[in-house]
Every structure is written in structure tokens, then in C-alpha cells.
Amino acid sequence: MALDKKTSSRNTVEPVAETATAPTLPERYADESYKLFSQVEVSEASPEKARDIRNKCLWRILPFLCIGYHLMYLDKQTLGSSSILGIMDDAHLNSNQYNWLSSIFYFGYLIAEWPQNWALQRFPVAKWLAGNLIVWGGITILHIPCNNFGSLFVVRILLGVAEAVIVPAFLLTMSMFFTYQEQSVIMPIMWACGNSSPITSVITGVVTIIFGVVVWIMFPDNPLQAQFLTIEERAQAILRIKENHSGIEQKRFKKHQFIEALKDPKTWLFFLHAWSQEMANGTTNQYSLIIQSFGFTTAETTLLGCVSGGTALVSLLTAAVILHTTTNCRAWLSAFSYLFCIVSAVLLMTLPWSNKWGLVTGIWIRSPGGIPYSVVMVWAANCSAGHTKKTTVIALYHIGYGLGNILSPQLFQPRWKPRYYPTWTVILVVASIFPALIVLYLRYYLVQENKRRDRLADTNHCTDTGIVESYDDDTGNKIIHVVNANQLDLTDRENLSFRYVL
Secondary structure, three states, X not given: OOOOEEEEOOOOOOOOOOOOOOOEEEHHHOOHHHHHHHHOOOOOOOHHHHHHHHHHHHHHHHHHHHHHHHHHHHHHHHHHHHHHHOXXXXXXXXXXXXXXXXXXXXXXXXXXXXXXXXXXXHOOHHHHHHHHHHHHHHHHHOOOOOOOHHHHHHHHHHHHHHHOOHHHHHHHHHHHHOOHHHHHHHHHHHHHOOOOOOOOHHHHHHHHHHHHHHHHHHOOOOHHHOOOOOHHHHHHHHHHOHHHOOOOOOOOOXXXXXXXXXXXXXXXXXXXXXXXXXXXXXXXXXXXXXXXXXXXXXXXXXXXHHHHHHHHHHHHHHHHHHHHHOOOOXXXXXXXXXXXXXXXXHHHHHOOOOOHHHHHHHHHOOHHHHHHHHHHHHHHHHOOOOHHHHHHHHHHHHHHHHHHHHHHHHHOOHHHOOOOHHHHHHHHHHHHHHHHHHHHHHHHHHHHHHHHHHHHHHOOOOOOEEEEEEEXXXXXXXXXXXXXXXXXXXXXXXXXXXXXXX
16 A cells, blocks of 8 residues: 655646545645655555554553553542541641532643643653653642642642643544554553552652653654554554544644634534533542441441442443444443433432442442543544644543533532432433433434445545645655545544544
């Protein structure tokens, strides 16, 4: 498959399709993969070689993704676990202040999300990620001397700023190395790796700093910089994911892609999903307090909290198996998972207060609610092509995520204790039923768009190739490179060969 066929002409462009117009752009706006295919000619890898390249990528990249998610989980669990281990007294906090410590983290997250995503496009992904990890670890250690609300407030908001880059960087990296099907399986595995028992801030902070240094040294910025692959394997690694119909990376900000992302209806559907689903995430830091309020001791509460981690682990690994063995089931799986959240909210609203085991069961069965978080987040990234557009969609998704997390801790007002009826009502309607309807509508919307593109393909209105223009340094002649459209950094709307995963 020749992706770097070249012709030379001053005034003409060779047609590449009978009725479709080949997209044309200057060399500086082409995808990063174009540079590699300008240096090396390779054919598509055999199935055996493709598996070997995939496994190399998995062994080098997946451990970093899992460790990063694990550290994020530990960081978020530290505050919740501390609530029953003395932080309320040690830092002289009341319930409202404790809730605000959960929210303020996401103010920092929200403020930093857009600049962090801009930086991911402008600078090498791995190096920017590593720098933020080191800063994140240092800020985590700074929790130790904090002994009042004001100092914790400052540290938590700075923590949100540093952590805002982690998930977007991981999503971009996955899109560079893995097919959409593989990404859908990897994401639940990563999230499952987050579940564990709590450890102290000092251990979390030190490990995060060390992890940041290792990321700087060993984590690849993109396939072109993947030192664990030969140059031919790097090219074949890009060809291996050609079914994504998406490029690898482009460091120039493209205004038209940014505007397209803002005008695209599915961008805002994914945004609404992120916001609505995260309206229930305030329960994360409240689980220990809620379970203890049912009448359990501190030791019992700690042990019972481990059950939630176990059920989350099992449900996420089950989701990974389902996604690996099926195709286009993201919406169905997410909608089904929300049924557990609906049942959970109903149990917590209707069971008598004396039935403490029934109430704690209502807490436990919320665990599959983590499946849509891991599935829909990467689905949003997979449904966008063009590097600027993809980073914009990822940023907006996480802005919705941050907004939901700012609001959700405020649902646990002291005046609503102990039953929290208004809280569970909001979680039932806004954070369970509403996002389930969104994912089902998204599937319908994308199915219709795929059918429209199939009709256009049947009438030769689509082309899989495009043109990159450069100029000879000696003669000034225009050089026309006929390339695969994946090397043009086209958006999903510009590339009609793009098909949306469901």
C-alpha cells in the first residue's frame, strides 16, 4: 500500500476519484504520520506481525496507563478515607467545609482543562504529562502539613490543576497506538486498576513523583518516537490502526477544527453525559460517612468499603471482556449499567433505616456505574478526528466532568441527613436516567450518520486519498504527494470515509 506516491507539477493535480474531490493542504498542516511515510515505504503488516506490534505497544504503554489511573484513584480516595480516620477533627472541618474540599479540586480541574489540552497539542505529550505528574506528586505531599480548611483549600485546587492533564493525555496516547475496538477494551481495564485500599498521602506523592520521572524517560510521545519499535514497525503500527480513519498528531492549532467541534451536536451530547453522570460522583468521598451512618463501626465501615472496590473491579473487567468479544455495543452496555444505578437510588430512598444491610447493598450495587464513565469517555474521543478537534472534544468532555464534580458534593447537605432524600432523587433522575437516555440517543444519531456516509460511498462521493503540497528547495517546483487521507489530519466531518463506532 503506497502511501507516499509523489508526482511533480507546477499547475496540475492528478484526480484521485471520479466524483469526489481529493482534499489538498500544505505540507506543514499534514499529520505527523506523513513525515514517517515520507522516509520509509512499507506494506501493511501481516496478521502475525500486526499482533506482534500490538503486543509491543500494550506491554510498553498499558502499564503506564494503569499505574496512572491507580494513582488518580488513590488520590481521590485519600480524602474520603480520611473522613473516618480523623481529618475532620485534625483540620477542624465541618460538613460543609469537607464538601467544599471535594468541590474545590474540580474548580482547579475546570480552570486548567482548556490550557492543559492546548499544551498537549503544542508540546510533546509524554514530556508535558511527566512534568505534571511530578508537580502532582509534590502537591500531594503538601497535604501533610495542612491543618486547617484554608491550607487544604489551596492545595486541593492546585492538585486539580495538575491532574487535569492526566486523562486527556492518556486518551490521546491510546488514539495514536490502538484501534477503536482495542481502546474500548483498554479503558475499563485501566479504570479497574484504580480500585484498591487507601494509602497515605506521603506514599502516594512520592510514588507519583517517581512515576513522573519514569514517564519522562520511557513513555512515547507518539508512534514516531516509540523507541521500542523499529522505524518500519512504527510505520506499520500506524497502518495497523488505519481503520480509525484518524491521524496521529498535529502540533498546529487549526481554528476551523476548533469551530467545527463547537458546532458539532455530538460534542455537546458527550458534554451533557459527562456532566450528568458525574452528578453522582460526590458519593465517592461520602461512601465512608454514609456507610458509617447506617450504624457500622469505623473498622466495619472500612471493610465494607472494600466490597465496593471489589464489585467495581469485577464489573469493569466484565465490561472489558464484553467489549473485546463484541462490536458496537458501547451504548447498550452503558445504558444497561445505569440500571444498577437506578436500582441503587431506589433502594436508598425506600428501604427502612433499620435495614442497614439492605441500605449498604444499595451502595454496593452502584459499582457498575463506573462502566459508562470508562466507556463513554473514550467513545467521545473515538468519534472525533482531526487533532485540534479531538483535543477540543476531550477538553469539553472533561469540563463537563469537572462541572458535575463541583456540584455533586454539594448534594450532601447536612440538613438532609441521614436519608438524603433530595440527594438520591437528583442522582436517580439526573445522574442515572438522563445519561442513559443520552447514550441511547447518541447511538441512534451516529447510526443515521453512518448510513448517510454509506450512501455517499455507494455513489463515489468519498475518497480515501488526498494531496499534500510541498516545494522543491532548488527549483521551486510544486511537488504533489498523493497520500492516504489519514495523513491529512482531517476531521470526522471532512473525511467521509470515517465511520463512527457505536
